[in-house]
Every structure is written in structure tokens, then in C-alpha cells.
Amino acid sequence: MIKKSLLTAGLLIAAFLVSISFHNTEAQAIGMQMGTMREMYKDGMPAVFAKLKELGVTELEGGGGRGNREEFKKLVKDYGMKLVVTGAGFDKLENPDSLRKVIANAKDLGVPYVVCYWIPHDGDNFTFADAKKGVEVFNAAGKVLAENGIGLWYHAHGYEFRPYEGGKGTLFEYIMDNTNPKYVNLQMDVFWMKNPGQDPVALLKKYPTRWKSLHLKDRRIGTPNNLNGRQDKETNVVLGTGDVGIEAVMKTAVGLGIKHFFIEDESSRALAQVPQHIAFLKSIKY
Template sequence: MKNRRIYLALIILFLASEMVLAQKKGEPLMQAPLGIAAYTFRDQWQNGIPETLDIIQEMGFKEYEGGVPKGASPTEFKKMLNDRGISIPSTGTGFEALEDDPQAVAERVKALGAKYVMCAWIPHKRGQFSKEDADRAIKVFNEGGKVLKENGITFKYHVHGYEFQPYEDATLFEYLVENTNPEYVKLQMDVMWTHFGGGDPVALLKKYGNRWVSLHLKDFRKGAPKDMTGLTGPENDVPLGTGELDIPGILSESNRIGIKHMFIEDESEKELENLPKSIAYLKSLEY
């Protein structure tokens, strides 16, 4: 009788999962609003802030992550974004700024009306990220993240690939995550840099679940060399769907764990050519 009950329960679970899949079939796999990372347009701002924002709007981006380009105040820039129907949920900070004065970082974030601030780089000797570097970051992230939370802001660390140096029976990335307070320190996965450093994006999304709050979406040229420097040439950043990464798997797992913000970041030197290809690829993906 007990085995029969277990069997019936499994059948019910199977049928329920099939119903969910049937309901989702045909829905876009990209569930979050289309977002853009400011670094993508690093070569365009010199042509004019309004002109660059017009390009961003015309491409269909609804969210922007980054700081204020030179030549505008936070108030002016925020208005220019709002006038184009673009929100700014997230901005960035340098490591030393967070270390020196997290309250000043909080004030800059609040001036933009953002709810998240990310740090994308921990100081270290190239290719030699160490436990001492990780320990310094753990202290800065826990202490700075607490100040930011007290100001209504969520801090997130942007994974850059060099953190996957082996440590004991795991990696320094795992050491970093497990020694930061989840109340104060969340994570942003740059899927290409994670892959570049030897991490498995889908497996890591599953392992750390709701510690992840956003993604940087980019793809890596097939067969290009990888290492743990967190640095590679712009020619290795290719349109989404043309490289080595399992973008459908990443999006599917991101949806499952509830990630709400995904930003395309194109670090190539052909961003205006590549971005429409990446957007079209994302729009083509369905359950």
C-alpha cells in the first residue's frame, strides 16, 4: 500500500510538471525586461548622451545598469532615461570607494534612484587571486553591504572569473560566497566571465539560488583560450547564441530561481553590429 501511494504521488507530480510546461510553451525564455550594461556604450557617449540614449531606446532596452556619463548630473541623466521609458535599477561602485566610505556610495546610488549597486573587481595581482585578496573582499563586502542595506540598497558582487582559483577542496569563489553574509551580499553572474574562469553558470545558479539577483549576458567565442585573469580580448566577445555558452539553460535556471534583472553587456568593438543580433536571438528563445 505504501509503494502504491508513493507511485500515485509521483504520477501526480509528473502530470503537474507537464501541465506547467504546457502552460509555458510558447512563452519567451527571456522573462526579465531587456536590460543594457553601460559599459557596452563606452565608445558612444562621446557622440552625445541624448544621442546614445536614443540608440539604447530604439534597440528596445527598458533597464540600464551603470553610472552617469561624463557631462551630466545624476538628476539630468535620470530624467533623460525616464523620458525614454528606461529605468535604472542598478549602478556600480569601485572596490576602494566601498572600502573607504560606503555611506558616500549609498548617497550616489540614492541620487540615481537605484536599488542595487554592484562591484565588478577585487584588487589583486593579475592571474593570482589569493585567499588574502578574498579575505579583504569578505570584510569590505560584509561591512559595506550592511551600510548599504541600512540605506535601502542591495549590494551585489559581480563575478569576474578570476575567483575560481582552487582553494582547499573547492574554489576561492565558493570561499567568498560562503563567508559573506547573505543579508548584506548578493551576487551578479557575468555568465561569460564565469565560464571564462572555469565555472559552470547553470550549476552555480542552482547551487546558490537566491543569492543571485541579476545577470550580465554575453557569449564567448568558440575555441578561444580561457584562463583565470578575468581579462580577454574584445574579439572573444560574440553575439549571444553564437559562442560556447548554454544561453537557454542559463535563462531557464535564472527564471526558476527568480532573477528579475538581466543586462546584455557587449565588450566587443562591434557593439552596434552585435547588439541587434543578440536581441533577436533572445527574442527567438521560447519554452
């Protein structure tokens, strides 16, 4: 009886150790920003979804698929994928009537989050007034969205890192300090955090509870930084080959409990690079 009990205990311990090992090496869920697949849209959405399934993609960021909305929704369901977030323009969040349409759209698509990609400003001149307006609109819209069971994310592009108050801080810090975490959080595009010369890992650690998802794209080594939120799309390179430090970013993000990661490739090589992006992500040991 004692030997049997010891054997049972040993098997349980072994199973526990195997489960720990599996958890530490298990790949994270792979998400795709649907614009990355734009070259395949001409083949029809069923072909796009078949390819995503083949690649092991389980989560999506996007809208109606630039085609038949009902077909898109059906394909999401039929292929066992989850549409996590859809976009909404700043002007749509700013206006109460259009905000109601944003809410209706999100509920129809079944997404728990809405993301805004840009705070409007004059050319490359992002000012304190622009940042202040962004804070006001996001807090107000985020509250209404939250009351409807939808979270709001802001997707910064790097122009927010301009200094203000005589160089005592950045407009990004102002936005972070003045948006209400109950109603407004962020999606980190790691490329656009690197582009103004920031360290994505340091930013993840500085605001550990504010980042709710990541856009994953790498930047060609030697690309000059700027504060304009713009860059040559051809500087999007295969994940792990650029200067962003994707592996360290992923390990930090996973350690912080971030769960949603969307591959985005804006280059002309996007479709060819997607399998390489995924292979690199699968190679990371957590």
C-alpha cells in the same frame, strides 16, 4: 441559463489558457550595461537613449552616462526606463567616508542596488588573503548599504576559482560560504563564469538564491580558459553563437526567479552586434 453559464465558463477557461501561453513565450525585460553603447556617446546621450528605446531596452546598469548627470537622470525618466544598479569601486566600499558618498550617489540616481566589479589583487595572483579581505569588506559595507535600503552585489570575474586549503575547495566557494546573504549577493557575468572553465547553469543551480542579476555576453568557440579574469575583448560574440550556452542559462535563471538581465559587449563590434543580441534573446521561448 445553463448554456449561458457553460459558455461563460468556456470563455474564462480559454482566456486562462491564452494567458498561460502568453506568459510562457513572453520575452524577459531587456537590460543594457551602458558601456556597451560607448561608441554612440559621441552623438550625445539623447541619441543613445533614442536608440535604446528603439531596441526595446527597459532597464539600465550604469552611472551618470559619462556626461551631464542631470541630463542623464532626466533621459532615464523621459524614456520610461529604469536604472537598476550602479557601480562602486572596492576602495569606495572599504572606506566609511567614501561609502557614504556611494550611498548618496545611489540615492541620487534612484537605484536599488550597487555592484562591485573587482577585488583588488597583485597582478594575476589572487590569494586567500585577497578573498578574505573581500568577504570582510563586502559584509561590512553590505550591512551599511542594507540599512540605507540598498543591496550590494559582487560581480565575479573568474579569478576566484583558484583552489585553496590543499585543493578542497575554491576561493569562490570561500566567498560564497562566508558572505552574509542578508548583505551580499552576486551578479553573474556568464562570460566570466565560463572563462575559468565553469558551467554557468550549474553555478546558478548550486546557489539559486544568491544570483540577483546577469551580465549577458557570449564567448567565441575555441577560446582558451584561464583563471586570470582577463580575456581578449574580441572574443565577445553575438549571443547564442558562442560556447556559454546562453539559452540554457536564460531558461535556468528565469526559472529561478532572476529578473534583471543586462547585455554587455566589450568588443569593437558592440554597436553592430547589439540588435543581434536582442533578436536572439527575443527568440527564446520560456
